Amino acid sequence: MTDFVRLDPSDNVVTAIRALPAAHVIENTVTTGLVPSGHKIATAAIAPGAPILKYGQIIGYASAQIAPGDHVHTQNCAFAATDVEYEFGTDLRPVAPATGDTFLGYRRENGSVGTRNYVAIVTSVNCSATAARRIADAFGPEELAAYPNVDGVVAFVHGTGCGMASDGDGFEALQRVMWGYAKHPNHAAVLMVGLGCEMNQIDWLLEAWDLKQGPTFQTMNIQNVAGLRRTIEMGVEKVRAMLPIANQAVRTPCPASALKVALQCGGSDAWSGVTANPALGHACDLLVAQGGTGVLAETPEIYGAEHLLTRRAATREVGDRLIGLIDWWKDYTERNHGSMDNNPSPGNKKGGLTTILEKSLGAAAKGGTSPLTGVYKYAEQVRAAGFTFMDSPGYDPASVTGQIAGGCQLVCFTTGRGSAFGSKPAPTIKVATNATLYGRMTEDMDVNAGEILEGRTTVEQKGREIYELFLRVASGEVSKSEAQGLGDYEFVPWQIGAVM
Structure with missing residues (x-):
């Protein structure tokens, strides 16, 4: 293990894998002060107003002169709306061939398939x-x-x-x-x-x-x-x-194509976009290859990364619908005297996430690399197979309620700070972004994606582990959140508009 990770050659910051003291050498740079685990370190001088790059994308702008080795966070990195030119369908990658995977589900009279009864x-x-x-x-x-x-x-x-x-x-x-x-x-x-x-x-x-x-x-x-x-x-x-x-319903073999999985994150940290979210994205790609459906949501948490998703839009109409949602949210937050950068939360920031742009770039990784085949209103029935998107707030219970209403029979939830979330009737699988969290909340976490950071496995191998867990939980295996009885109080329909 090294002391840091660089996510793209063009980045002018790296992320500390562990807490680093002052005067610690990374590459050709010496830290100028203590840097907490998961936080960013400048590897080049960044002038005031200049962009700060992570994932090869802009995550904010220097609000003060930043020297090589400086800790980069809220004290010197400011949010500003990015002005990007949208492309449509320019990053369409082929979907792998199906291998006929199955799970044991409940076949309903209307042709749908349940994972619980x-x-x-x-x-x-x-x-x-x-x-x-x-x-x-x-x-x-x-x-x-x-x-x-x-x-x-x-x-x-x-x-x-x-x-x-x-x-x-x-x-x-x-x-x-x-x-x-x-x-x-x-x-x-x-x-x-x-x-x-x-x-x-x-x-x-x-x-x-x-x-x-x-x-x-x-x-x-x-x-x-x-x-x-x-x-x-x-x-x-x-x-x-x-x-x-x-009670007359019984489980029978059903194709993996019948599965719709809600892709969620909450209590995110800097490792969400490095370990758990990319691994879940690979699991989503594996599901899509079988003809199944992944449903990404939380529109405020793709803000600043939506241009990467429009490049994967299967049609111009799909891409335009996604941009329409972003425009609606800009207006919604403005008329309610808010800001898109009100997200991330204090816990996210403590975990190393500085701006919504940085958080969104990591959150969007949950959607893998498959083409974007559909964009839906909150709680609208998801009818397109493949990787899809549903409008929702970033508040997890409200977002998941919409995804379940849209037909998702499973939920996969990544977290770096920790989460006690669970859902009914669709069980939740939780993925820890780091080994420390997994060890501290073993009774709550189903998967340890921190092994990726430790070099013990790859994103693809962990993604395969998550996908195979999809099939087992869909077949009746109890997830950690189910074992603790969660889900009775997490039904929270999104309340839009005035209360009269």
Whole structure:
């Protein structure tokens, strides 16, 4: 192991692999002070206003004179919007041939394939949250033991659904989330519970999306049933009737092409873009080669790297849709008196990430190298196979909620600072960017990508490990987050627009 990594020959900074003291020699440069692990060191003089380069791309501009050996971070590296010329389809790489990989999944009547087999209780409004929780809580381990093919009864409750406009981005996004969870392939049966007078009417959803009630899909409103207690009692009765039907589902061999995997990162550090994210990107390429789908999201966290994705756009239309999302977010943050550089978080910065440009260049690596085949609204159904993108905020629970609503049956989540995230009905696989984190949070982390930094494996080998874990977890292997029961409180639909 060396003391640093240089990610591109054109870079004027390198990244310290371990904490380096002052007067430490790297290449032909001597550090001028202490540099924490994961932080940047200048290897050339950088004049005020000159670009700072990492990954061969601009991550910021010098806000003061930077000498060779200086620690480069928030004290001398400033964010400024980059002005790039977009190219479309200029970096289209061939996809490897499929090898016929399979997993054991649940085949649904509509042709979709599940990786889990839940009975879901979906709420239309916060006012029905308590009813949904109490219905789900009525089913303990003893009763569920009689239904070994059912993974559980889970309530999806949220804090919105009323006090909102009856049309527009916010209402449409919430309706897409509800439909996506109602029809998710990881659900064997669904009960929708509302209050009755809310803006987000269940009946409107049924009509708009042509949802039909039957033995495994039912709805109820507290006001119509005549109160909370009776709603809970009736809900328990309905779920109890659904369980024997759900238990009839069995796992059978299914092609890897049926998998949609949500690509996520949270609690990122400087190693995210060096180890875990590129490894997940390679796993995504392996999945795409089988005809499967990877879904990247978190639009604010590709800002500054979107020009690399438009080069991979399969069509000009796909590339233009991605740029349209970036333009929307610029306007959205401006009218709310924010900045795209409000992201990264304090934890990201402590881990060595200085600007959103630097964070985005690393985050985009989760998408691998395959062509970009589709760009989707938040919670929109992802219909294109291959590498795709979904609009969402960078806030992990809201972002993952949209990806799951879009049809993802698995989530893969990279982290450098640490994360206790998990999700239902799609299980989360977590990848640590560094060995220190993996050792500290072994019960939470499924994969140690820090082995790449230690020289014990390659990005491609770790990517293959992650891909093979996709297939095993899709077949029923329990991920670390599942083993700890995570996922009951991470359902967070993105609330867009005014609360009235």
